[in-house]
Amino acid sequence: MNQSVLVINCGSSSIKFALYANPAEPAPLLTALAERLNEHQPSLRIKGAIEYQGDLPADSGHKAALLSFIDRCGSVLQNLQGIGHRVVHGGELFHASTLIDDEQLQRLATLSPLAPLHNPINLLGLELCRELFTGVPQVAVFDTAFHQTLSESAYLYGVPYEWYEQDAVRRYGFHGTSYRYVVQETARRLNKAAEDCNLLIAHLGNGCSASAVLCGRSVDSSMGLTPLEGLVMGSRCGDIDPGLIEHMQRSRGLTLEQTMSELNRNSGLKGLSGLSNDMRTLLAAEAEGHEGARRAIQVFCFRVARQFSALATSLPTIDAVVFTGGIGEHAAPVRQRILAAWRLMNFRLDSELNNRHGDEQGRISQPGSPLVMVVPTSEERMIALDTYQLIAAN
Numbered sequence: 001m002n003q004s005v006l007v008i009n010c011g012s013s014s015i016k017f018a019l020y021a022n023p024a025e026p027a028p029l030l031t032a033l034a035e036r037l038n039e040h041q042p043s044l045r046i047k048g049a050i051e052y053q054g055d056l057p058a059d060s061g062h063k064a065a066l067l068s069f070i071d072r073c074g075s076v077l078q079n080l081q082g083i084g085h086r087v088v089h090g091g092e093l094f095h096a097s098t099l100i101d102d103e104q105l106q107r108l109a110t111l112s113p114l115a116p117l118h119n120p121i122n123l124l125g126l127e128l129c130r131e132l133f134t135g136v137p138q139v140a141v142f143d144t145a146f147h148q149t150l151s152e153s154a155y156l157y158g159v160p161y162e163w164y165e166q167d168a169v170r171r172y173g174f175h176g177t178s179y180r181y182v183v184q185e186t187a188r189r190l191n192k193a194a195e196d197c198n199l200l201i202a203h204l205g206n207g208c209s210a211s212a213v214l215c216g217r218s219v220d221s222s223m224g225l226t227p228l229e230g231l232v233m234g235s236r237c238g239d240i241d242p243g244l245i246e247h248m249q250r251s252r253g254l255t256l257e258q259t260m261s262e263l264n265r266n267s268g269l270k271g272l273s274g275l276s277n278d279m280r281t282l283l284a285a286e287a288e289g290h291e292g293a294r295r296a297i298q299v300f301c302f303r304v305a306r307q308f309s310a311l312a313t314s315l316p317t318i319d320a321v322v323f324t325g326g327i328g329e330h331a332a333p334v335r336q337r338i339l340a341a342w343r344l345m346n347f348r349l350d351s352e353l354n355n356r357h358g359d360e361q362g363r364i365s366q367p368g369s370p371l372v373m374v375v376p377t378s379e380e381r382m383i384a385l386d387t388y389q390l391i392a393a394n
């Protein structure tokens with residue numbers, strides 16, 4: 001029997017695909033990455049059972065990338081047992097992974113305003129796949145699910161309590177599927193049970209967040225009601241004074257919609273550098289003396305260090321500081337600068353290990369230093385396992 005499951009992980013600037021043969025086999029049959037979507041030079045690369053690399057038409061978005069991937073894979077995607085989708089915001093409606101039917105799709109649509117860069121494209125993926133793969137079960141796996149255990153002190157804002165009771169205004173936390181995977185994987189590498197691990201984890205991709213994990217469970221996270229709060233990201237501002245919104249209305253006459261769009265799409269690394277939301281581009285530009293790139297990377301690193309320090313409030317001890325996500329896994333100089341910016345903690349990195357992204361355990365720190373690790377995430381693997389589990393249970 002064909003047991004293959006396709007996973008679709010729509011990020012804000014990319015789509016990652018993975019096709020798994022069965023639940024016991026962790027290595028996917030194929031993986032694919034469509035990146036720089038809606039930016040210059042979007043591209044698609046497929047590896048494994050099918051090999052392909054090429055540019056997508058200029059300014060291609062998520063829909064074009066999805067259709068191109070399905071078209072290139074052809075018969076490999078026949079007789080799928082299920083499709084697992086990353087969905088960023090589950091709000092107060094979804095607390096765990098869910099099989100998606102018409103009714104759930106409608107409930108999901110109400111959450112789009114809470115994650116404007118993500119939920120609409122997550123929905124698009126679900127709708128498109130329901131249309132193209134008729135009868136194949138579709139599962140939604142939520143970024144917010146792992147953060148159901150946030151402490152009350154961490155999830156409440158200092159606003160009228162009835163906003164929480166009546167309007168679900170609270171901090172949710174995102175990238176939870178990634179944190180769930182990284183906690184398990186870090187525990188395995190440390191030879192410990194997840195329940196015995198206290199960790200600070202930074203997921204640094206195009207969207208960036210950090211989380212405090214106490215006894216294997218998320219107790220605080222930098223993202224809030226929406227994925228705009230917290231760290232400086234590719235194009236998102238992270239923490240700001242909400243008074244800024246009124247200020248921009250008065251000083252430039254910006255409408256609420258215009259300011260929100262600027263904060264989501266033209267801020268962060270992109271806004272600070274005036275150059276790009278992409279860390280690779282910024283590191284290369286900084287090396288050539290680009291002042292905006294230097295500035296953006298410096299603020300980025302400082303904010304991660306400051307967030308780590310704040311999250312440490314929730315932990316009695318720290319077994320490891322863990323980096324994951326595109327930047328966290330690959331940008332050695334960024335990791336080094338983040339840890340140097342957290343001045344109270346005397347981290348000493350092994351520069352050789354940092355440059356090759358860790359030893360077999362993922363360790364990049366020297367013996368005697370607080371432990372720092374690089375642990376590559378696999379949201380796709382986690383989504384596939386949830387999908388298999390839900391299909392088997394139904």
Ligand SMILES: Nc1ncnc2c1ncn2[C@@H]1O[C@H](COP(=O)(O)OP(=O)(O)O)[C@@H](O)[C@H]1O
Pocket residue numbers: 011012013014204205206207234277278279280281283325326327330331332
């Ligand atoms: N080798 C690298 N060095 C520095 N940054 C990198 C490298 N590879 C990827 N990145 C950065 O990772 C970010 C994308 O992370 P990723 O987790 O793939 O994104 P998304 O949030 O869209 O899933 C980009 O800023 C990219 O520049």
Ligand SMILES: CC(=O)OP(=O)(O)O
Pocket residue numbers: 010011012013088118143174175205206207208227
């Ligand atoms: C929640 C979020 O920011 O996701 P991504 O990193 O994929 O943009």
Ligand SMILES: [Mg+2]
Pocket residue numbers: 011012205206207
């Ligand atoms: Mg991502």
